[in-house]
Amino acid sequence: MPEGHTIHRAARRLRSVLAGNRLDRVDARGAQLVEARAAQRLQGAIVTAVEARGKHLLIHTDTGWSVRSHLRMDGAWHLYRRGEKWSKSRRRAWLVLGAGEWEAVNFDGPILQIQRTDDMLRNPVLTELGPDVLVEPFDDAEYLRRMRRAAGREIGDAVMDQRTIAGIGNIYKSESLFLTKVDPWVRVRDLSDGELVAIREVATRIMQDGVLDARAITYKGPGAPGRWAYGRSGEACRVCGTELLSRKQGINQRTTTWCLSCQLVGRGERQPDRVLPYPGAAPHDDDYVPRYDD
Known part of the structure; x- marks a missing residue:
């Protein structure tokens, strides 16, 4: 199952091409719709935000309607330029959002909902989430x-x-x-x-x-x-x-x-130097300084 970093990465990419732009094509053949006309509510809407909450990806619009996606094990979001060949079969596309020269495509769902933003944000799957490990400042x-x-x-x-x-x-x-x-x-x-x-x-x-x-x-x-x-x-x-x-x-x-030998914390054996130099450094690499600039 994709972890939170995958969803934040997908949200960042979708935000770069959708946020602030008008949706001129919406094909929601695989989405779970709360009403028959839900997909039409997105047509012509301007995307106001794309965010990740834990493992959920949310796309909000100025019409008061939003998309919620959870990829589980098999789902994926791809970005294509209009007319570019897709890497997966079109039959596997659950949702296509077109904005200018770009298309954001959700393949294989498997959880994909379009509903009123207010209702979506009251959904217990979102309201009961703990603090997001990647959202700062962390509580x-x-x-x-x-x-x-x-x-x-x-x-x-x-x-x-x-x-x-x-x-x-x-x-x-x-x-x-x-x-x-x-x-x-x-x-x-x-x-x-x-x-x-x-x-x-x-x-x-x-x-x-x-x-x-x-x-x-x-x-x-x-x-x-x-x-x-x-x-x-x-x-x-x-x-x-x-x-x-x-x-x-x-x-x-x-x-x-x-590791049965290294991971002793909690068994009554406190190790004040327990955290290895991070991230990804060898244990002896005390001068490793991580970079997070994009």
Whole structure:
């Protein structure tokens, strides 16, 4: 499932060609419409905003109607110049928004709604979201309040709950817990506020990189760029050499990858130097300075 950085990246790209422009073509063959004429409400409308909220992408117009998209596992947003050949079959297009020389195309949905903006913004799937990990300034107090409500849950499960913190998915769960040396299987109640905030801060920084580089690269030390933990089950830990482990976690049984030797925080073993130089630096690279300019 696309994580928050993918949605923020898509929102940024769509915003660059849609915001402030009039929609001169709307084809909503796959969208879920709240009324038969909903798609027509977008025709001729001016796009006022394109935003990401967690894993939801919202397109607002001056007619008071909006689009909400959630890509799940298979959906995607593409941009094409008018007349350019599409990379996917037109039969897979759920929504086409044309504005001047550009077309924004949603392929394969699978959640795509057009409805009144006021009604959309009252939808519990949006109102119940936790603070977005990529929206600044981040509300750490609200994040901690929501985390403490999940005191009995394993931290690797809790950080994936969009009602607690919006935007973190499976890749960045494993990566942020590895980089903060937090055991993914300890309970939220076993972690201090400082440790919970450290997880969030690292997740924000590595996902900011992901907005700029869609590959979600977090490791940039010696050897090929890649990741610290996610997708490396059975391989050697880049820090200590221990074999990385993987196991299903949470009610959705998502895979968590971790190092049994490095990730000790929460087991009663506090490590004040637990956060590795970030983002993506080798453990010895203390002079690494991240750049976030676009």
